[in-house]
Amino acid sequence: MALSRKLKVGMVGGGGPSNFFGGPHRTAILMDNSAELTAGALRSSAAGSIESAREHFFTRGYPDYQTLFTEESKLPEGERIDYVTIVTPNDSHHAIAKAALEAGIAVLCEKPLTITLEESRDLVAATRAAGLPFIVAYTYTGFPMVMLAREMVRGGDIGNIRKVETWYPQGWLAGRTEDLGVQQAEWRVNPSKSGASGCGGDIGTHAYEFIRFVCGLTAREVSGRLTTFVGGRALDDDFTVFARLCNGAIATISASQVTIGAQNDNGFRVIGEKGTIEWSITDHNSLKVLRGGEPVKVFRLGAEYGYFPDSVKPYIRVPSGHPEGFHEALANLHKTIQLQLRAKAGEAGPAAFPHPDVVDGAAGIAFIEAAVASSAAQGAWTAVESVE
Numbered sequence: 381m382a383l384s385r386k387l388k389v390g391m392v393g394g395g396g397p398s399n400f401f402g403g404p405h406r407t408a409i410l411m412d413n414s415a416e417l418t419a420g421a422l423r424s425s426a427a428g429s430i431e432s433a434r435e436h437f438f439t440r441g442y443p444d445y446q447t448l449f450t451e452e453s454k455l456p457e458g459e460r461i462d463y464v465t466i467v468t469p470n471d472s473h474h475a476i477a478k479a480a481l482e483a484g485i486a487v488l489c490e491k492p493l494t495i496t497l498e499e500s501r502d503l504v505a506a507t508r509a510a511g512l513p514f515i516v517a518y519t520y521t522g523f524p525m526v527m528l529a530r531e532m533v534r535g536g537d538i539g540n541i542r543k544v545e546t547w548y549p550q551g552w553l554a555g556r557t558e559d560l561g562v563q564q565a566e567w568r569v570n571p572s573k574s575g576a577s578g579c580g581g582d583i584g585t586h587a588y589e590f591i592r593f594v595c596g597l598t599a600r601e602v603s604g605r606l607t608t609f610v611g612g613r614a615l616d617d618d619f620t621v622f623a624r625l626c627n628g629a630i631a632t633i634s635a636s637q638v639t640i641g642a643q644n645d646n647g648f649r650v651i652g653e654k655g656t657i658e659w660s661i662t663d664h665n666s667l668k669v670l671r672g673g674e675p676v677k678v679f680r681l682g683a684e685y686g687y688f689p690d691s692v693k694p695y696i697r698v699p700s701g702h703p704e705g706f707h708e709a710l711a712n713l714h715k716t717i718q719l720q721l722r723a724k725a726g727e728a729g730p731a732a733f734p735h736p737d738v739v740d741g742a743a744g745i746a747f748i749e750a751a752v753a754s755s756a757a758q759g760a761w762t763a764v765e766s767v768e
């Protein structure tokens with residue numbers, strides 16, 4: 381049955397006065413007027429959850445995610461939610477996503493997918509069994525210039541890939557931020573909430589996904605050096621990994637939460653036999669192509685530019701020179717799951733871009749687990765388990 385209506389979206393997590401990432405997701409969901417905030421279980425306490433759903437104008441608030449999925453799945457198609465956005469700390473992603481899939485609800489889940497590879501494998505199997513879309517919110521893959529880079533690199537513009545460099549520095553954990561009442565820091569430095577790697581799971585996984593998303597390459601082996609600079613912390617606050625990729629190329633994946641002054645300035649450089657492609661969030665509406673003996677070629681974002689492939693065009697909103705940014709990138713991941721759901725229902729429309737799915741999320745966890753094991757063995761080369 382064709383949908384041809386606004387999609388109804390659920391949200392688990394993302395509520396409360398000091399919450400971080402629920403707000404950007406709500407903005408992203410509403411950006412294209414193609415979806416609405418329908419059902420929320422936004423906090424861990426029952427009363428807070430319902431109150432928070434009311435504050436953010438969700439049509440229905442629930443005391444917890446179990447009740448949300450049970451009650452929503454009883455509603456007829458057209459009234460119940462079409463997909464759920466999961467914005468809770470990492471340790472709860474598996475249980476919430478599994479419950480959604482079992483209730484027949486598609487999922488857009490925050491990264492890192494889970495806190496163990498076993499949980500991630502379980503979600504891959506559950507998604508396949510349910511036959512539902514599952515997007516993992518690697519936000520930076522939603523930037524149109526990153527999508528263009530993917531099309532160019534995979535289309536052979538710079539030839540075979542020899543090396544990939546990716547980076548993601550932050551400085552907000554350079555001191556004991558977790559002692560200052562900052563809830564985002566409190567759970568991120570706690571292994572039972574965050575996972576086996578703090579910095580790696582939180583932002584190293586974004587840097588690694590550039591390699592998979594843009595180049596279509598995966599790490600086969602890694603040599604990791606995870607460091608905890610700030611005293612009394614149980615998890616790494618710096619994550620440096622050297623990788624051998626599946627095509628024989630090499631890669632560096634560098635993430636840090638103690639780079640004082642750095643402001644999420646992540647990016648990548650892909651070095652091929654015929655040229656180099658570079659992107660950085662510090663100039664995110666540009667994509668640079670470098671070739672020997674030629675001036676640097678700079679592609680710029682703009683809806684009117686004919687050089688964007690048809691696969692990327694539907695994801696650009698304004699003419700050149702008007703900046704698009706972080707919220708638009710996140711909205712593009714919501715656009716993708718919405719297009720996937722519309723196509724599944726037989727609705728005509730643009731093709732969904734292949735943004736990261738549950739397998740990519742699981743690959744991120746396999747990479748993190750290998751990096752943690754390697755670092756514990758003084759950087760010994762360690763195989764990354766395949767999840768494909």
Ligand SMILES: NC(=O)c1ccc[n+]([C@@H]2O[C@H](COP(=O)([O-])OP(=O)(O)OC[C@H]3O[C@@H](n4cnc5c(N)ncnc54)[C@H](O)[C@@H]3O)[C@@H](O)[C@H]2O)c1
Binds near residue numbers: 394400423472
């Ligand atoms: N993709 C990105 O760029 C990006 C950016 C920031 C955060 N994140 C991810 O988003 C997730 C949340 O991070 P954050 O910084 O917003 O955390 P946060 O601490 O600000 O918010 C977590 C929220 O989850 C709620 N919560 C906890 N357990 C719950 C449960 N069982 N049911 C319902 N609600 C529950 C809390 O009340 C809180 O509102 C993490 O997985 C993080 O890695 C991703």
